[in-house]
Amino acid sequence: MHRIVVVGGGAGGLELATRLGDKLAKTKRAHVTLVDRCPAHVWKPLLHEVATGSLDTQVHQIEYAAQARWHHFDFVLGEMVGLDRASRRLQLAPVFDSESAGEEVLPARLIEYDTLVLALGSRTHFFGVPGAQANAITLDTVEQAERLRRRLLQTCVRNQAHRTAGGRETVNVAIIGGGATGVELAAELRRMEAGFRQFGLHASGRGSDIRVTLIEAGSRILPALPATVSTTASGLLAKLGIDVSLSDRVIEVGPHEVKTLSGRAIPADITIWAAGIKAPDCLASLDGISVNRINQVNVSRALQSETDPNVFALGDCASCSWTEGRMVPPRAQAAHQQAMFLAKAFRARIEGRPIGQFTYADHGSLVSLGSESAVGSLMSGIAGKSIFLEGLVAQLMYAALYRKHLAAVSGMRRALANLVAQALRRVTAPRVKLH
Ligand SMILES: Cc1cc2nc3c(=O)[nH]c(=O)nc-3n(C[C@H](O)[C@H](O)[C@H](O)COP(=O)(O)OP(=O)(O)OC[C@H]3O[C@@H](n4cnc5c(N)ncnc54)[C@H](O)[C@@H]3O)c2cc1C
Numbered sequence: 538m539h540r541i542v543v544v545g546g547g548a549g550g551l552e553l554a555t556r557l558g559d560k561l562a563k564t565k566r567a568h569v570t571l572v573d574r575c576p577a578h579v580w581k582p583l584l585h586e587v588a589t590g591s592l593d594t595q596v597h598q599i600e601y602a603a604q605a606r607w608h609h610f611d612f613v614l615g616e617m618v619g620l621d622r623a624s625r626r627l628q629l630a631p632v633f634d635s636e637s638a639g640e641e642v643l644p645a646r647l648i649e650y651d652t653l654v655l656a657l658g659s660r661t662h663f664f665g666v667p668g669a670q671a672n673a674i675t676l677d678t679v680e681q682a683e684r685l686r687r688r689l690l691q692t693c694v695r696n697q698a699h700r701t702a703g704g705r706e707t708v709n710v711a712i713i714g715g716g717a718t719g720v721e722l723a724a725e726l727r728r729m730e731a732g733f734r735q736f737g738l739h740a741s742g743r744g745s746d747i748r749v750t751l752i753e754a755g756s757r758i759l760p761a762l763p764a765t766v767s768t769t770a771s772g773l774l775a776k777l778g779i780d781v782s783l784s785d786r787v788i789e790v791g792p793h794e795v796k797t798l799s800g801r802a803i804p805a806d807i808t809i810w811a812a813g814i815k816a817p818d819c820l821a822s823l824d825g826i827s828v829n830r831i832n833q834v835n836v837s838r839a840l841q842s843e844t845d846p847n848v849f850a851l852g853d854c855a856s857c858s859w860t861e862g863r864m865v866p867p868r869a870q871a872a873h874q875q876a877m878f879l880a881k882a883f884r885a886r887i888e889g890r891p892i893g894q895f896t897y898a899d900h901g902s903l904v905s906l907g908s909e910s911a912v913g914s915l916m917s918g919i920a921g922k923s924i925f926l927e928g929l930v931a932q933l934m935y936a937a938l939y940r941k942h943l944a945a946v947s948g949m950r951r952a953l954a955n956l957v958a959q960a961l962r963r964v965t966a967p968r969v970k971l972h
Contacts, residue, residue: 538567540567541650542653543654544573553879554570567883568611569609570650576602577598578946585676588722589686597959615632622826625651626650656872657853658854661677661813662812672790697738708807709748713808715759717759727778727907735967752782758783761902790805793806814867820833826845826848836857859897901923911926915934
């Protein structure tokens with residue numbers, strides 16, 4: 538049987554492995570394996586909610602081993618570290634137990650493939666800014682989001698104790714990068730603060746003791762979205778009491794402050810870096826695979842590596858041209874569309890038919906600004922142009938994107954059961970995680 542190995546079970550990879558499992562592995566037309574360095578999947582666009590405690594990963598994660606059993610593919614836990622293209626084998630690093638002094642749980646392994654799909658996602662790009670990697674927290678993984686959540690909680694609890702003893706302090710949070718991740722995180726911090734206040738973990742009086750500064754090098758926040766979206770979002774952030782610093786580049790990140798090119802030193806107890814991405818470094822060292830300057834695999838319109846027709850790439854780690862001079866953006870909707878394309882293409886490949894070309898359709902973008910508001914623009918097929926959306930309608934459509942992802946990987950029945958389970962949990966647990 539033809540062996541398809543998908544490395545990375547994220548927004549694109551998990552959907553692809555699931556579709557291939559249901560269509561090809563179930564009918565014994567291919568053997569499908571998913572490799573991931575983590576045992577469970579959490580949809581990456583939810584990470585800012587994990588960081589502010591409004592989303593419990595235990596409730597929202599999909600365990601790969603169970604997903605594999607339900608959808609007829611194999612799951613292998615491990616981190617890809619190398620590739621031998623001549624013998625079509627990928628190398629996995631050993632897995633160590635993080636709890637018991639690094640004891641080896643699984644040895645280094647080799648996995649054979651006929652078709653390989655690289656779906657490794659992306660990491661934060663610090664652009665060599667001094668102190669950024671050492672002092673800023675990022676939102677690349679669930680562990681990092683959880684780390685940020687604990688830092689925020691501990692800082693607020695410490696301040697509350699200080700205040701009880703007669704002092705009054707402000708928690709300074711600096712967010713670097715005014716793209717969707719930075720804006721959504723800034724708004725979520727206010728929701729977190731309200732939750733802490735409700736349960737006595739933060740200032741009981743009026744006013745906020747968390748000062749949030751969003752720093753953007755460009756002349757407006759959300760530079761990739763239409764100007765109306767950016768203006769509306771700026772107004773909503775102002776209402777939430779978020780300071781926005783524009784047209785100023787961060788040149789250094791220290792343990793307690795962020796320095797900018799204009800000479801400002803912005804106090805920061807916690808700094809979050811949300812500016813720029815690059816694909817994992819390991820891709821740049823893979824045997825003969827061509828990558829661009831941010832490690833993305835250069836692929837054709839069929840998502841096939843320029844240097845090896847048996848290797849494909851999708852999502853954030855792929856560099857695929859879109860329209861004249863533009864590349865497909867690193868977004869969940871692109872990863873989803875590419876997963877759908879490859880699922881069909883591999884059926885054609887196995888049957889010896891041509892696999893066609895991928896065309897990205899931009900459906901627009903929505904940015905969440907707390908529990909009841911969102912803003913964005915959606916592409917209208919009828920009008921042929923983008924439609925501006927804001928408020929509760931935009932928020933409901935934003936929430937629907939995650940439900941759509943769940944339906945794509947879990948099926949409608951499980952996605953609905955999941956929705957009911959989450960609604961019930963809201964009745965029994967606080968809206969914000971408190972420990
Ligand atoms: C806070 C935040 C909010 C976002 N909001 C939006 C949004 O609203 N809309 C939108 O369209 N996009 C959004 N994005 C971007 C979106 O999350 C990504 O574009 C999307 O997840 C990319 O999908 P992917 O499949 O390429 O990679 P990912 O979803 O990142 O998955 C990569 C997978 O590869 C695994 N992996 C990595 N390296 C290895 C290795 N060496 N070996 C084995 N496994 C490995 C990882 O564990 C992970 O499971 C957001 C991103 C963030 C961080």
